[in-house]
Amino acid sequence: MDMDMETSEISGGSCKLQNDDELDLRRGPWTVDEDLTLINYIAAHGEGRWNSLARSAGLKRTGKSCRLRWLNYLRPDVRRGNITLEEQLLILELHSRYGNRWSKIAQYLPGRTDNEIKNYWRTRVQKHAKQLKCDVNSKQFKDTMRYLWMPRLVERIQASSSASGAAATISVSPPLSTIAATATAPNHAPYNYNNFEFGPAGASQVTGSNYTTTENSSAAASSESFGSTQVSDLTEYYYGGVPIGNTGNPNPDYGQTGELSYSDSMSSLDMQTMKPNNSCSNYQYWGGDTSDNFWNVENMMFLQQQLSDNM
DNA sequence: AACCTTTTCAACCGCTTTGTC
DNA sequence: GGACAAAGCGGTTGAAAAGGT
Numbered sequence: 001m002d003m004d005m006e007t008s009e010i011s012g013g014s015c016k017l018q019n020d021d022e023l024d025l026r027r028g029p030w031t032v033d034e035d036l037t038l039i040n041y042i043a044a045h046g047e048g049r050w051n052s053l054a055r056s057a058g059l060k061r062t063g064k065s066c067r068l069r070w071l072n073y074l075r076p077d078v079r080r081g082n083i084t085l086e087e088q089l090l091i092l093e094l095h096s097r098y099g100n101r102w103s104k105i106a107q108y109l110p111g112r113t114d115n116e117i118k119n120y121w122r123t124r125v126q127k128h129a130k131q132l133k134c135d136v137n138s139k140q141f142k143d144t145m146r147y148l149w150m151p152r153l154v155e156r157i158q159a160s161s162s163a164s165g166a167a168a169t170i171s172v173s174p175p176l177s178t179i180a181a182t183a184t185a186p187n188h189a190p191y192n193y194n195n196f197e198f199g200p201a202g203a204s205q206v207t208g209s210n211y212t213t214t215e216n217s218s219a220a221a222s223s224e225s226f227g228s229t230q231v232s233d234l235t236e237y238y239y240g241g242v243p244i245g246n247t248g249n250p251n252p253d254y255g256q257t258g259e260l261s262y263s264d265s266m267s268s269l270d271m272q273t274m275k276p277n278n279s280c281s282n283y284q285y286w287g288g289d290t291s292d293n294f295w296n297v298e299n300m301m302f303l304q305q306q307l308s309d310n311m
Numbered sequence: 312a313a314c315c316t317t318t319t320c321a322a323c324c325g326c327t328t329t330g331t332c
Numbered sequence: 333g334g335a336c337a338a339a340g341c342g343g344t345t346g347a348a349a350a351g352g353t
Binding site for chain 1: 319321324
């Protein structure tokens with residue numbers, strides 16, 4: 001949940017650094033006024049040189065704090081909202097490749113921040129490892145991800161694309177992990193998963209025909225339109241129709257056909273047949289977190305088999 | 312409705328890397 | 333090449349929301 005940015009002065013959070021009376025530096029949640037100041041200053045002068053930027057803008061914040069706020073929250077191309085199936089798949093794959101190098105992983109997910117990916121990993125993925133009582137870095141858990149979780153994600157992506165009329169372009173064979181293992185490192189050429197082509201943002205953008213999302217396009221549009229125009233109200237500073245800094249779901253696609261939450265992607269699977277147990281129209285968008293369903297008896301059996309195989 | 316627990320994620324901290332003089 | 337500052341990164345924290353009883 002986002003901080004309530006409508007609250008100008010957050011009680012308790014708007015503390016000053018205790019030993020910074022001279023500097024009068026603030027910390028804690030950013031206020032709407034501070035956001036506007038930062039947005040307008042960067043619109044006029046550009047980003048970088050964060051310490052001097054903070055001073056020049058009149059923000060009583062450290063440069064680090066300004067940088068973080070801008071990169072993780074205020075930047076026009078920050079993509080907010082649920083991690084899509086494709087993104088989940090990418091994160092799992094990239095994490096198996098890069099480990100906890102979140103900024104590296106974030107390069108492949110345009111608009112996503114390292115912080116967001118890190119939070120996703122810690123709250124969702126590590127949670128399951130904990131439930132399975134195994135280490136997130138253990139071979140067992142990695143195998144479960146690779147041979148169970150990821151293939152099903154691929155199936156879910158295929159199912160949702162075909163249900164929505166879009167051409168399904170992902171094939172499950174060979175395993176994505178195999179591709180990743182032999183793929184060239186980023187910076188370099190993006191790796192291609194059939195029609196999905198991923199690459200570090202900036203260097204090589206996503207070019208997969210079906211990977212273009214409405215978020216991407218709106219983010220790109222807002223990014224381009226972001227100029228030196230002064231913003232006087234955060235509601236003017238829209239990201240896809242919902243102002244950045246607003247609470248709730250800033251993602252314009254929330255609840256729309258074709259994008260499933262992580263939880264739903266798992267709960268909609270029929271674990272016996274490994275197929276969606278309902279039509280796409282029946283997906284529970286933004287329902288409760290039922291992702292735990294994924295880790296049912298069958299999956300536990302799979303894991304146990306993995307464990308016994310390794311003995 | 313009230314209380315407690317769990318989950319989420321923005322923001323901070325401290326360390327490392329990079330840039331500048 | 334050493335010293336310092338700034339930027340970048342990953343780990344951690346804690347407030348608020350959501351969920352459960």
